[in-house]
């Protein structure tokens with residue numbers, strides 16, 4: 118199915134809506150699922166195809182940097198609403214019941230933008246039931262709990278308590294990444310899900326492309342007149358937006374207190390880390406395993422060569438890394454914003470995206486079960502921002518760069534033959550230019 122296809126029912130609801138929200142409670146859809154299963158992909162699909170629906174989005178991330186907001190491209194979505202992004206300014210969404218998450222919910226309820234519904238993406242390590250009381254408190258109606266599942270990997274993670282919990286109270290399971298799974302794996306996964314969830318609906322998907330009325334409640338929507346824009350409205354919120362704050366987490370049943378911290382390094386790149394203990398069992402994650410996250414941020418570009426030759430192999434060889442995601446600025450292609458994704462199934466994706474619309478900066482989150490290993494990768498990342506000096510003492514490296522550059526422009530008919538006489542300096546000019554002899 119194509120991403121922009123909407124079901125007839127949904128179209129009717131959107132285009133013929135005449136009665137609805139009124140005094141009723143705002144409907145909320147909670148999206149949950151293990152690390153890397155496709156939750157953000159689902160949100161992006163809904164937002165890209167929302168028509169004129171006003172959908173508020175809250176993102177709750179295990180790590181403490183604003184990566185999911187970056188990946189969701191909230192600036193673009195917000196400008197479609199003609200709204201500014203407002204960051205949560207205190208605490209962590211799912212742990213601090215009376216804190217910023219509750220505040221954000223309240224602001225969405227009170228918003229004069231009259232949002233049609235709210236989508237909450239929970240962290241890949243969160244339990245959905247933790248969110249329910251807070252929604253009730255602000256008078257929201259939890260309409261649907263969706264769990265996104267990686268069809269190919271379900272059998273490997275199904276013994277993890279957290280994964281079972283995420284499937285406990287679910288209304289709809291999106292059996293995602295069906296393009297990567299065999300038919301056998303898909304039907305095995307469906308058997309597992311039937312046993313675990315009982316009557317929950319299971320829908321196969323690729324990149325979460327499902328009709329929108331499956332995942333959001335369109336039934337109570339009324340025709341909207343656009344209210345005046347205000348500065349304080351928040352269609353996309355992410356508690357990750359404040360990486361420098363310290364907070365406590367309590368994501369898991371019996372667990373866990375974690376404190377985030379931020380350290381600065383000398384080269385304008387920074388790292389932060391936090392840790393949560395949980396009790397899990399299953400492939401790769403044993404009882405008493407502890408989840409950690411570290412964040413790499415840098416205003417200095419990374420070397421693509423080092424990234425490819427050192428960092429990717431290190432990530433692939435790591436047993437403790439479960440997930441990496443973020444935006445990367447590479448020295449070799451400074452104009453392009455790369456979106457990087459790495460899942461624990463060792464799938465790597467680096468998409469060369471649009472040009473930067475703000476100051477270029479890398480922001481990469483690593484989540485895993487072996488903190489020293491994560492920190493080791495972090496160190497490599499930090500080192501990859503230390504590019505070799507252009508002029509070395511013997512000029513050797515610079516000569517090499519000069520030779521490569523000469524090769525490049527010699528092949529381009531628009532340039533005059535470059536001069537090699539003053540190596541490592543290259544003298545060249547555009548053909549017909551009066552400025553260069």
Ligand SMILES: Nc1nc2c(ncn2[C@@H]2O[C@H](COP(=O)(O)OP(=O)(O)OP(=O)(O)O)[C@@H](O)[C@H]2O)c(=O)[nH]1
Nearest residue numbers: 151152153154155156157158241294323324458466
């Ligand atoms: N091949 C394939 N890749 C997919 C599919 N759905 C999502 N992905 C990719 O899987 C990676 C992870 O997707 P996300 O949507 O970021 O996963 P997530 O659940 O939000 O991840 P966390 O928030 O870190 O837990 C990205 O590279 C997606 O492009 C799918 O159906 N097929």
